[in-house]
Amino acid sequence: MPSLGADMQFGTLVDWRVKPGDTVKRGDVVALVETEKGVIEVEIFDSGVIESLVVQPGQKVPVGATLAIVKSDGKGVDAQPAPAPIVEKPSAEEKPPAKVAATLPTTESPRLRISPLARKRAQELGIDVETVTGTGEGGLITAADVERTAATISAAPAIVQTAPPVAKGLDLTAMRRVIAAAMARSKREIPHYYLATTIDMGKSLDWLAAENAKRPVTKRLLYSALLIRAVALALRDTPELNGFWIDDGFKAAAGIHIGVAISLRQGGLINPALHDVDKKNLDELMESMLDLVNRARTGHLRSSELADGTITVTNLGEQGVESVFGVIYPPQVALVGFGKITERPVAANGMLGIRPIIDATLAADHRVSDGHRGGRFLIAIDRLLQEPEKLWEN
Amino acid sequence: MRHGMSAEKIKTTYREAVRAAIRDAMLRDERVFLMGEDVGRYGGCFAVSKGLLDEFGPERIRDTPLSESAFVGAGIGAAMGGARPIVEIMTVNFSLLALDQIVNNAATILHMSGGQFNIPLVIRMTTGAGRQLAAQHSHSLEGWYAHIPGIKVLTPATLEDARGMLWTALEDPDPVLIFENGLLYNMEGELAVDAGAVDITHAAIRRSGKQISLITYGGTLFKTLQAAEEIARDGIDAEVVDLRTLRPLDTATIVESVSRTHRAVIIDEGWRSGSISAEIMARIMENAFYELDAPVARVCSVEVPMPYPKHLEDAAIPQVPAIVTAARRVVTGHE
Numbered sequence: 109m110p111s112l113g114a115d116m117q118f119g120t121l122v123d124w125r126v127k128p129g130d131t132v133k134r135g136d137v138v139a140l141v142e143t144e145k146g147v148i149e150v151e152i153f154d155s156g157v158i159e160s161l162v163v164q165p166g167q168k169v170p171v172g173a174t175l176a177i178v179k180s181d182g183k184g185v186d187a188q189p190a191p192a193p194i195v196e197k198p199s200a201e202e203k204p205p206a207k208v209a210a211t212l213p214t215t216e217s218p219r220l221r222i223s224p225l226a227r228k229r230a231q232e233l234g235i236d237v238e239t240v241t242g243t244g245e246g247g248l249i250t251a252a253d254v255e256r257t258a259a260t261i262s263a264a265p266a267i268v269q270t271a272p273p274v275a276k277g278l279d280l281t282a283m284r285r286v287i288a289a290a291m292a293r294s295k296r297e298i299p300h301y302y303l304a305t306t307i308d309m310g311k312s313l314d315w316l317a318a319e320n321a322k323r324p325v326t327k328r329l330l331y332s333a334l335l336i337r338a339v340a341l342a343l344r345d346t347p348e349l350n351g352f353w354i355d356d357g358f359k360a361a362a363g364i365h366i367g368v369a370i371s372l373r374q375g376g377l378i379n380p381a382l383h384d385v386d387k388k389n390l391d392e393l394m395e396s397m398l399d400l401v402n403r404a405r406t407g408h409l410r411s412s413e414l415a416d417g418t419i420t421v422t423n424l425g426e427q428g429v430e431s432v433f434g435v436i437y438p439p440q441v442a443l444v445g446f447g448k449i450t451e452r453p454v455a456a457n458g459m460l461g462i463r464p465i466i467d468a469t470l471a472a473d474h475r476v477s478d479g480h481r482g483g484r485f486l487i488a489i490d491r492l493l494q495e496p497e498k499l500w501e502n
Numbered sequence: 503m504r505h506g507m508s509a510e511k512i513k514t515t516y517r518e519a520v521r522a523a524i525r526d527a528m529l530r531d532e533r534v535f536l537m538g539e540d541v542g543r544y545g546g547c548f549a550v551s552k553g554l555l556d557e558f559g560p561e562r563i564r565d566t567p568l569s570e571s572a573f574v575g576a577g578i579g580a581a582m583g584g585a586r587p588i589v590e591i592m593t594v595n596f597s598l599l600a601l602d603q604i605v606n607n608a609a610t611i612l613h614m615s616g617g618q619f620n621i622p623l624v625i626r627m628t629t630g631a632g633r634q635l636a637a638q639h640s641h642s643l644e645g646w647y648a649h650i651p652g653i654k655v656l657t658p659a660t661l662e663d664a665r666g667m668l669w670t671a672l673e674d675p676d677p678v679l680i681f682e683n684g685l686l687y688n689m690e691g692e693l694a695v696d697a698g699a700v701d702i703t704h705a706a707i708r709r710s711g712k713q714i715s716l717i718t719y720g721g722t723l724f725k726t727l728q729a730a731e732e733i734a735r736d737g738i739d740a741e742v743v744d745l746r747t748l749r750p751l752d753t754a755t756i757v758e759s760v761s762r763t764h765r766a767v768i769i770d771e772g773w774r775s776g777s778i779s780a781e782i783m784a785r786i787m788e789n790a791f792y793e794l795d796a797p798v799a800r801v802c803s804v805e806v807p808m809p810y811p812k813h814l815e816d817a818a819i820p821q822v823p824a825i826v827t828a829a830r831r832v833v834t835g836h837e
Contacts, residue, residue: 223764223794223795223796224791224792224793224794224795225764225792225793225794225795226795227792228792243835244795244796244835245796245831245835245836246835248796248835250795250796250835251764251795252795
């Protein structure tokens, strides 16, 4: 079971997309997994032949549990479909033989504080106990808590109350809890510092208008693609903003995978990543963005997208705010925020002009970088957006 | 077994109810006799047997030397010989001198004799603290005796049980220990004029409730009932289970109650470790684990030798505020 987010502890296998004997190659979608953030497509990280499926649809297992046994191409048996991307892959010699892996109990799961009666009631009512908020002593989940949750669910027709084990669709209570946990951890552990600058978007918007005039409607570019591209290119020179704080140390990420905060219509927030943004041209990036937003809102994200963002960009311009000082999504170490483009009076070279201005902000982890580096990063974004034609190049 | 009781009531005390029970047994069955320290001329250390010597004479109301092992042993012999002895040990504290007779003989002779000899012996004794009698005279060891197979352990708390358990115990073919909590002797109340024998195998629900089972016996029953009334004012509806008999425990009634309320607090004047309260918790866990909505809690005596000063003694044994606090915490998750 891959980790599909820093605070994911369990996943429920919804469906297999492969069967024993199937040949798979790296990147194939092999399974659908339900997490608090919705149903995610799990990709395989190895190529080979599916030997056996260990976990059956409907089973809920902790992160790290073996889902299936894959026979790698000519390398003997390999028992891991998809390790969490930020975890270094163990070498082939260290892996247990498949037969052992298949029978090993799942890794230690954190104990939920729930009374035996509450667990029984949850089973009867078809309530996922992970979604229930405990109000008993020390957060104990009591039968009354389960019944309250059941009442809420049956009162909300949007969420289908199904029998266990798999409730389809997003679980917003659980998502809110995951967000709460991640954000609380961030504010508790990460010493944030904040920087802001204003960027004149005139040149970028002019270039975009000219470029889009040449394109059919479906191929038009959005200015947010320029912003994300500029962030990616600026990150090349500030690697200390691109990576993870793990085990009391910073690990720079190999690729530049930009997590984009997408708010969901039902409420809640999801943070899937656009991969290798610095290596994509604007067309490819635009296509990836549209695809990602679409799939995020329909609940078809892939495992690798959910867990491996190396930095987050949040754009609250659509909501009409001018600036956003964000909370870093751990274990990432930086978050870039953009507000809306507004026309503002700007004095330059002794002249007053009306320019389209965007506020760019940076929230960064002071354990890893300092304001000096963070400032250079924001300035680099500004400089890149003044030469939009260069954003095309790699 | 409980008789249809008359509506007509008399005012009485726990002490008088026990005396009435002894007198009734003496009148019903001439094999019954009472034996113990100061039960005759002095009328009993707690005045339970006052007047019985005059009525029944020294053959049947027998004063003994201060020799618990000897007179309990004599009681066992008398029971084997066909008598129906009521042996009074002044308090549970002194019963320790007779442990060998109780545990090694009374409880085992039926087995050791291959079923030849029942021991239809009743031993009464006072138990409990709360009267400033200090560390050597305040034990609550009934839970200890409940550990022993071969004997029955009764803990009458109400006037009906003080009046009614003795005869049923005498009819039992095997040894029965009756523990009378010393704080109860002066308790006044009303008792049906025709009150008589009661069953000794079932626990009783003394107060019905839906949210928590307060399980207790003996001297703490009335503190528990009072606590139940107090939490009722906060809207907590407590059930009070009076165990009545500690051996054999009425597991079914306990489990039924907890299965209705899903929460429990055990109130036991015994020390916590290895106590009857621990046994009750274990049975709840064994039989009603999936009915529990909160961990079972206990209010027991503090594990110290019983202090003599009043305020310290009060602090050492279960009191109403502690029961209220424990029950509230189990039901609401906070105090």
